[in-house]
Amino acid sequence: MPGIMSGHTLMRSSGSFRYRLILKTFRIEGPLGVPPLGTIRSPIVVIFVGILALKASPAQECPLPARSLTERLQAVAGAGMVSSHSFQYMEELSDKIGGRVTGSTEAAAAIDWGLGKMRSIGLQNVHAEPWQLWRGWSRGPAEASLIFPTYRKLEVDSMGWVGSTAPGGVDADVLQIDIDNPLDKLLTDSPTWAGKVLLIHRGAERSPQNASNEYGKFLVSAHEAHAIAVIGGQGGAKSAGVKLTHTGILGFTSYFDIPVVSMAAEDQEQIERLLRMGSRVRLHINVQNSISSGPVPSANVIGEIIGTEDPEQIFVVGGHLDSWDLGQGATDNGCGSATVLGAAEAILRSGMKPRRTIRFVLFTGEEQGLVGSREYVKRHQSEMPNHIGDIVLDEGQGAIGGFDLNGRTDLIDSFSHLVQSISGFGQFSIIADPVFGTDTGPFTLAGLPGILVTQDTTDYQISHHSAADTVDKVDAAVLIRNTTIEALVAFWIADQPERFAAPWPPDKTEQMLKDTHVEDRLKSLGMWPF
Numbered sequence: 001m002p003g004i005m006s007g008h009t010l011m012r013s014s015g016s017f018r019y020r021l022i023l024k025t026f027r028i029e030g031p032l033g034v035p036p037l038g039t040i041r042s043p044i045v046v047i048f049v050g051i052l053a054l055k056a057s058p059a060q061e062c063p064l065p066a067r068s069l070t071e072r073l074q075a076v077a078g079a080g081m082v083s084s085h086s087f088q089y090m091e092e093l094s095d096k097i098g099g100r101v102t103g104s105t106e107a108a109a110a111i112d113w114g115l116g117k118m119r120s121i122g123l124q125n126v127h128a129e130p131w132q133l134w135r136g137w138s139r140g141p142a143e144a145s146l147i148f149p150t151y152r153k154l155e156v157d158s159m160g161w162v163g164s165t166a167p168g169g170v171d172a173d174v175l176q177i178d179i180d181n182p183l184d185k186l187l188t189d190s191p192t193w194a195g196k197v198l199l200i201h202r203g204a205e206r207s208p209q210n211a212s213n214e215y216g217k218f219l220v221s222a223h224e225a226h227a228i229a230v231i232g233g234q235g236g237a238k239s240a241g242v243k244l245t246h247t248g249i250l251g252f253t254s255y256f257d258i259p260v261v262s263m264a265a266e267d268q269e270q271i272e273r274l275l276r277m278g279s280r281v282r283l284h285i286n287v288q289n290s291i292s293s294g295p296v297p298s299a300n301v302i303g304e305i306i307g308t309e310d311p312e313q314i315f316v317v318g319g320h321l322d323s324w325d326l327g328q329g330a331t332d333n334g335c336g337s338a339t340v341l342g343a344a345e346a347i348l349r350s351g352m353k354p355r356r357t358i359r360f361v362l363f364t365g366e367e368q369g370l371v372g373s374r375e376y377v378k379r380h381q382s383e384m385p386n387h388i389g390d391i392v393l394d395e396g397q398g399a400i401g402g403f404d405l406n407g408r409t410d411l412i413d414s415f416s417h418l419v420q421s422i423s424g425f426g427q428f429s430i431i432a433d434p435v436f437g438t439d440t441g442p443f444t445l446a447g448l449p450g451i452l453v454t455q456d457t458t459d460y461q462i463s464h465h466s467a468a469d470t471v472d473k474v475d476a477a478v479l480i481r482n483t484t485i486e487a488l489v490a491f492w493i494a495d496q497p498e499r500f501a502a503p504w505p506p507d508k509t510e511q512m513l514k515d516t517h518v519e520d521r522l523k524s525l526g527m528w529p530f
């Protein structure tokens with residue numbers, strides 16, 4: 001809390017400084033509900049603050065001595081590390097609201113919660129920006145048992161935005177499908193799929209990204225061929241972790257009218273072994289979900305710190321408020337949401353004001369295909385030339401190890417100065433590989449640096465989208481460090497004397513996406529804007 005320390009120091013010097021800085025302490029800490037450490041307990045300071053607050057008006061204030069960028073970053077880092085509430089935010093969101101699938105009542109509660117937090121932190125222009133998801137979906141029971149050649153209860157959970165079996169479930173034989181084969185080759189066997197449960201086998205060598213495009217087409221064909229259900233996670237992937245399943249979406253803006261389940265790897269491998277032995281394998285499977293007949297409401301949650309010199313220029317600090325529902329959404333993306341709120345709080349508490357506006361956004365609909373961030377870019381189209389970029393934390397609970405500038409190789413040099421200025425937090429890698437797995441994507445398409453923080457994902461691989469996505473997986477010290485780093489990056493970018501980045505013209509972005517071979521994937525997701 002450097003601002004408070006200055007107040008103490010300067011009380012012993014000239015009257016005007018003393019007056020101004022105490023008032024500043026009062027103003028910064030007063031509305032935020034956090035006791036200013038070391039001052040609230042001192043009756044002298046409290047009296048001073050009381051008297052001087054009555055006398056003071058902003059016009060009487062002397063200008064603050066200019067602080068160097070380093071001093072300004074020190075103030076942000078101090079506020080971030082010393083008095084962060086980001087862990088409490090993550091805990092509250094996860095424990096009190098829990099899993100919050102876009103369009104659900106829990107997601108609506110999370111939107112209200114986000115608005116309340118932004119207001120209590122002291123952000124400006126706090127508001128919700130409503131948008132509609134094309135269909136809502138909710139999870140019902142999902143259960144499966146092996147019934148031949150032996151009986152065993154199996155661990156399954158439904159994927160998102162998929163259909164149901166007949167009520168009460170169905171008994172059916174299992175047929176293994178090698179999804180690495182081209183779809184037209186697979187389809188030659190599709191007459192044999194009727195009445196079967198299709199178990200997906202996917203080789204490790206295939207990237208999930210490429211596999212997911214084909215997988216959607218396969219699911220449509222499986223439904224048309226009257227298959228009973230499909231066992232296979234996102235892109236047909238097998239589950240990871242001890243007796244865990246991983247839910248998730250199987251295509252952007254898609255609903256597959258066939259039950260698709262993720263099965264615990266231990267259970268899936270037993271079935272695979274039995275099939276290898278040549279045994280007939282029969283399951284009972286019951287999956288009951290529901291899909292809405294029309295769109296459901298959602299909203300992005302927005303608050304700002306208005307810039308002092310170029311307020312029309314905007315840097316976005318984003319994370320997604322929505323989550324899946326098997327766990328609590330603590331690591332995906334309670335951590336990201338808490339980082340957004342905690343970074344805002346650190347900058348406000350520091351007393352440092354950035355030259356440009358920092359806009360804090362809790363996106364929703366990320367899990368259904370970056371819907372909230374795409375809606376944001378659409379809604380703010382006229383403002384996009386004034387955007388500088390966005391930063392997003394969406395790799396869970398692990399420590400930040402670097403930054404991905406998503407195609408903006410031209411910014412690596414200037415970003416390395418930033419990384420140098422926060423080297424007290426460690427060494428950070430800088431890459432510029434375009435990825436479209438989170439809310440940086442729509443900013444990248446708009447020609448801006450969508451900055452994804454890269455993290456240690458060892459534990460996240462297990463926790464995300466699973467029943468293990470719970471508060472206990474998050475280390476408060478790591479979350480607070482991550483939050484502070486994000487606050488520093490946002491402040492550094494928004495406070496540069498020269499604007500850090502402007503949007504590339506569309507043809508330049510288009511060429512970059514072609515050169516980096518993501519064109520096909522974006523086209524198949526319906527995200528190619530050129």
Ligand SMILES: [Zn+2]
Pocket residue numbers: 320332333366394438
């Ligand atoms: Zn996420």
